[in-house]
Amino acid sequence: MRDRLEQIAAADPEQADVLEIVPRLLEWQRWVLIHALELLDGPDLIFRFRTILLLVSRQNGKTVILIYLLLWRLFQDGARTIVGTAQSLDIAEEAWDAVRQVAEAIPELSNDVKKIRTANGRQAIILDTNQRYKIAAANRRGGRGLSGDHVVLDELREHQSWDSWASVSKTTLARKRAQVWGVSNAGDSLSVVLRHLRGVALAALGIDEMHDTPAGDVDDLVDEDGEELEVDIDESALGIFEYSAAPDAPMDDRDAWAQANPSMGHTIPEAAIAAALATDPEHVFLTEVMCRFVNTAASGPFPNRSWEATRAEKVTRDTDRPATYCVDTSWNRQMTHVALAFWDTDGRRRVEIAASRAGTEWVIPWLLSPERKIEPEFVTLQTRGAPVSSLVPDFENAGIELVEWGGPDLSRASGVIFDAVRRAVDEDAPEVVITHGNQPVLDLAATTAVMKPLSDGWTIDRQKSPQDAAPLLAVMGALWLLNTNPEPTGSAYDDEDAGVLVF
Structure with a gap:
């Protein structure tokens, strides 16, 4: 294709501008395309990977890869429907417009084009065979009613909910030779979709890094309305192509720059990266230039990196010690969350979100369900002055005894969880005393929540x-109750000669 464009530009200098849109592929770009498009054995030419995750630092040529890919799938591979999305339509339009310009510049391609729609938000390239490449909004309605052979979700780091993924990626379910491409640089604590997909891929590869997100339980994922999402990611059909600096590499490590910037020395001058290092804030340089995940969406209530340091994927509950629940509702009453706190067999406290759903009506039936492995023996919530407080009469009617939580105990609960999480990055602390798993709904709250003064x-x-x-408030309440709750009858401390001090 590039050779043909050069021939056209040589014959017609007015067409020379299109050469800047599609430069020759660099070796790393060729490598990504070759291996991302690997085929399985068999006559149907099925792609090895149905989902591709491409991560690389800014300005390295992700869009160039997409342009070549989209042109090939539309004009040569025969994909019937291609859907391009990005959180900003301007970004999705960039690749679409480049494909349009190339298609119009090369007669062998333009002869196959039946129609090009350029109306804002309705852009589409339609071929004589009714194959098409269109742009869709990155929201819950963007892909509804479509069946796609190829889907691109650009700037995946900006997807802060599963709405767009749920609507657009599922357009490929009925297509045998479909692929979904998620393209981005590194994200932050709000990058829910990117962090989860990357975590699934890393877990499949046996990689477990403290700053990464291990694979979670996809059955626990919900959309913004609390509806359960079936994010069915087959790890054997997920290909990750990540160019990022080593987790422990210092920011001035030029070899690490090259790891995250495969175009360095070609289209990106090394001096430009050095200039960025001299002027960028740390989190900007790490995310944009070294393609490393950092927690920068907001400071949250905890010391930097301490929340990540308390992450532990699997623990075993100590069934001889109590477990506690706390219920809390969002300020706009859209979502309600049930947190669980318990002791693990290593003597650490564990906090988890046991359930998150829309509304409040489901809470008591959920707690009383015979499916609960942990009965609601110890339950708390803010009984006054909080959105969840309206549930107090319902708990009384259901016969669930609540431990009141409020007043000075709110700030005590804040101090308890802060001290426990802070220990994870305290060099003088002998060990981690609290853990949590990989749950985006909790991670978001823990790394973005805003504090407000309360008495002292x-x-x-x-x-x-x-x-x-x-x-996060639900977890704080459950942990507070766990700390104040007496050991149950029959515990290991019931020996009459044992002295027990309960904090």
Whole structure:
């Protein structure tokens, strides 16, 4: 294709501009395309990977890869429907417009084009065979009603909910030779979709890094309305192509720059990266230039990296010690979360979100369900002055006894969880005393929640937090109750000669 464009530009200098849109592929770009498009054995030419995750630092040529890929799938491979999305339509239009210009410049391609729609938000290239490449909005309605052979989700780091993924990626379910491409540089704590997909891929590869997100339980994922999402990711059909600096590499390590910038020395001058290092804030340089995941969406209530340091994928509950529940509702009452706290067999406290759904009506039936392995023997919530407080009469009617949580105990709960999480990055602390798993709904709350003063302490401000902070408040309440709850009858401490001090 590039050779043909050069011939056209040589014959007609007015067409020379298109050469800047599609430069020759660099070796790393060729390598990605060759291996991302590997085929399985068999006559149907099925792609080895149905989902491709491409991560590389900014300005390295991700869009160039997409242009070649999209042109090939539309004009040569025979994909019937291609859907391009990005959180900003301007970004999705960039690749689409480049494909349009190339198609119009090369007669062998333009002869196959029946129609090009350029109306904003309705852009589409339609061939004589009714194959088409269109742009869709990155929202819950973007892909509805479509069946796609190829889907591109550009700037995947900006997807802060599963809405777009749920609507657009599922357009490929009925197509045998379909692929979904997620393209991005590194994300932050709000990059829910990117972090989860990357975590699934890393877990399949046996990679477990503290700053990464291990694979979670996809059955626990919900959309913004609390509807359960079936994010069915077959790890054997997921290909990750990541160019990023080593986790422990210092920011001035030029070899690490090359790891995250495969175009360095070709289209990106090394001096430009050095200039960025001298001027960028640390989190900007790490994310944009070294393609490393950092927690920068907001400071949250905890010291930097401490929340990540308390992550542990699997623990075993100590069934001889109590477990506690806490319920909390978002400030706008859209979502309700049930947190669980318990002791593990290593003597650490564990906090998890056991359930997250829309509304409040489901909470008591869920707690009383015979499917609960942990009965609601110890349950708390803010009984006054909080959105969840309206549930108190319902709990009384259901016969669930609540432990009141409020007043000074709110700030005590804040101090308890802060001290426990802080220990993870305290060099003088002998060990980690609290853990949590990989749960985006909790991670978002823990790394973005805004604090507000409360008497001599602080608590979480639900309304001013940029994301739903109720999961964190639920965890705080469950942990507070776990700390104050007496050991149950029959525990290992019931020996009459044993002295027990309960904090």
